[in-house]
Amino acid sequence: MNKIFLIAPQLSPWGSAAPAAPACSLADVMSEQLATQLDEENNAFPALTEYASETTSDLMLAKMLQMQFDREFDDQLRREEKKFNGESKVSISFENYRMVHPYEDSDSSEDEVDWQDTRHDPYKADKPQTTPRRGFTGKGKNITTKHDAETCGRKNTARMDNFAPEVHVGDGLGMDLKLSNQVFNSLKQHCYSEQRRSARLHEKKEHSTAEQAVDPRTRLLMYKMVNAGVLENINGCISTGKESVVFHADGGSLEEQPVPDEVVLKVFKTTLNEFKNRDRYIKDDYRFKERFSKLNPRKVIRLWAEKEMHNLARMKKAEIPCPEVVLLKKHILVMSFIGKDHVPAPKLKDVVLNSEDMKNAFYQVLHLMQLMYQECNLVHADLSEYNMLWHEGKVWLIDVSQSIEPTHPHGLEFLFRDCRNVSTFFQKRGVSEAMSVYELFNAVSGLNIPVGAEEEAEFMAEIVALEKRNEDHVQKRGKKTFPVTCEDGDPPLKPDADD
Ligand code: ADP
Numbered sequence: 001m002n003k004i005f006l007i008a009p010q011l012s013p014w015g016s017a018a019p020a021a022p023a024c025s026l027a028d029v030m031s032e033q034l035a036t037q038l039d040e041e042n043n044a045f046p047a048l049t050e051y052a053s054e055t056t057s058d059l060m061l062a063k064m065l066q067m068q069f070d071r072e073f074d075d076q077l078r079r080e081e082k083k084f085n086g087e088s089k090v091s092i093s094f095e096n097y098r099m100v101h102p103y104e105d106s107d108s109s110e111d112e113v114d115w116q117d118t119r120h121d122p123y124k125a126d127k128p129q130t131t132p133r134r135g136f137t138g139k140g141k142n143i144t145t146k147h148d149a150e151t152c153g154r155k156n157t158a159r160m161d162n163f164a165p166e167v168h169v170g171d172g173l174g175m176d177l178k179l180s181n182q183v184f185n186s187l188k189q190h191c192y193s194e195q196r197r198s199a200r201l202h203e204k205k206e207h208s209t210a211e212q213a214v215d216p217r218t219r220l221l222m223y224k225m226v227n228a229g230v231l232e233n234i235n236g237c238i239s240t241g242k243e244s245v246v247f248h249a250d251g252g253s254l255e256e257q258p259v260p261d262e263v264v265l266k267v268f269k270t271t272l273n274e275f276k277n278r279d280r281y282i283k284d285d286y287r288f289k290e291r292f293s294k295l296n297p298r299k300v301i302r303l304w305a306e307k308e309m310h311n312l313a314r315m316k317k318a319e320i321p322c323p324e325v326v327l328l329k330k331h332i333l334v335m336s337f338i339g340k341d342h343v344p345a346p347k348l349k350d351v352v353l354n355s356e357d358m359k360n361a362f363y364q365v366l367h368l369m370q371l372m373y374q375e376c377n378l379v380h381a382d383l384s385e386y387n388m389l390w391h392e393g394k395v396w397l398i399d400v401s402q403s404i405e406p407t408h409p410h411g412l413e414f415l416f417r418d419c420r421n422v423s424t425f426f427q428k429r430g431v432s433e434a435m436s437v438y439e440l441f442n443a444v445s446g447l448n449i450p451v452g453a454e455e456e457a458e459f460m461a462e463i464v465a466l467e468k469r470n471e472d473h474v475q476k477r478g479k480k481t482f483p484v485t486c487e488d489g490d491p492p493l494k495p496d497a498d499d
Pocket residue numbers: 238239240241242243244245246264266323335336337338339344345347386387398399400
């Protein structure tokens with residue numbers, strides 16, 4: 001923080017000191033003072049008051065102030081640099097004095113495509129002619145060797161093109177800049193060390209992501225929720241999965257709706273590779289298809305969170321026991337906590353039940369699957385003893401970000417997989433009433449695929465044929481064969497102020 005107090009007065013982000021007022025009459029002074037006072041009351045330090053009103057945590061406030069200060073310092077620096085260099089062709093860079101080093105400035109490229117195709121750059125100056133292999137050009141008195149200072153200098157300038165892409169070399173060729181070997185070599189050296197520094201910084205960031213489970217940007221979003229009062233406190237991590245991190249938090253308050261005392265924050269991981277193999281759940285989901293194709297990967301992660309929110313809302317409507325959505329903020333979904341006094345409800349896989357309760361749990365799951373398929377028009381698509389919790393004598397369904405509608409091109413295959421997980425689990429737990437995967441599939445979908453020889457291959461072929469027929473129908477008629485109840489029931493997304 002002491003950086004703030006070290007600034008020269010003319011660089012203060014809060015404005016420079018007013019120049020001494022010229023002598024004038026008392027009446028003038030009075031009105032002048034009044035005007036200044038009013039003006040100050042209305043709009044002095046807008047940034048400071050804005051932050052103060054939404055920030056209660058000292059640390060957070062300090063960080064935000066520092067960030068704001070650094071930005072404004074850099075702006076000022078840029079202005080000074082411009083003034084200093086004026087129209088001069090040779091310019092001095094103040095880059096090294098910046099508070100926010102370009103590599104650390106994460107805000108600039110968040111959601112934009114931050115690369116450009118430079119292969120065909122019409123603005124690129126032609127490369128200067130190189131000296132032929134024999135080492136000289138021209139004849140007699142006009143001979144120029146490869147050691148010629150001008151040729152060499154131009155060549156050095158052109159070679160700057162090979163520096164790392166993030167190094168701004170400027171248009172040296174355009175202005176016929178000739179770099180001596182000495183200058184070129186030290187520039188090259190500088191580039192290498194900058195690249196190493198940048199790589200180190202990057203590594204450090206990556207490490208902290210792994211260690212603390214969420215990246216700085218996510219942490220800031222979480223802090224903001226606490227500061228806005230939506231959450232009282234964020235307590236700790238319940239689970240770290242491949243695709244998400246789940247935190248327990250104490251609920252605060254929201255204007256329009258009550259916030260439960262205990263909530264969870266499901267943070268969808270922004271490390272993209274984990275999600276790659278899940279693309280097909282969303283790519284072919286016609287509710288999201290259109291938007292999926294237009295989005296960059298970071299935004300696709302937000303779609304997962306959004307999808308979970310919509311699916312949970314449908315399930316709540318059908319009175320399926322599941323978490324209640326409180327708030328969606330980018331890739332963080334806040335929902336009610338299933339459990340009590342900070343202890344999460346156990347997964348069905350971990351809970352020890354007597355045979356009566358286990359049988360009861362099976363019938364509950366059967367009923368929930370039917371409700372989900374028939375009322376919500378959804379297939380869970382990741383249903384197993386890992387995503388069912390046992391709480392207050394009931395089975396609760398969670399983790400529905402990948403759930404899709406039965407008309408999804410692979411919808412029935414996903415349903416079959418869910419049925420197999422459920423059937424296998426309950427049979428292993430000794431529930432004699434547990435249906436076979438085929439019976440369960442038919443009971444849930446109402447499709448009545450003949451079970452006969454109970455050959456999985458035959459059954460699957462029938463399922464795939466059905467999916468195919470459905471797809472053909474969609475292609476031809478632009479309609480679904482199954483009843484579609486989507487979109488209508490989905491609550492509109494809350495506008496995201498930060499976008
Ligand atoms: P993932 O996609 O990482 O599996 P889940 O939604 O299944 O994410 O959450 C991971 C774990 O976090 C769950 O197995 C469960 O133990 C816990 N969990 C998730 N949501 C809740 C909730 N609403 N209440 C209590 N525990 C939860």
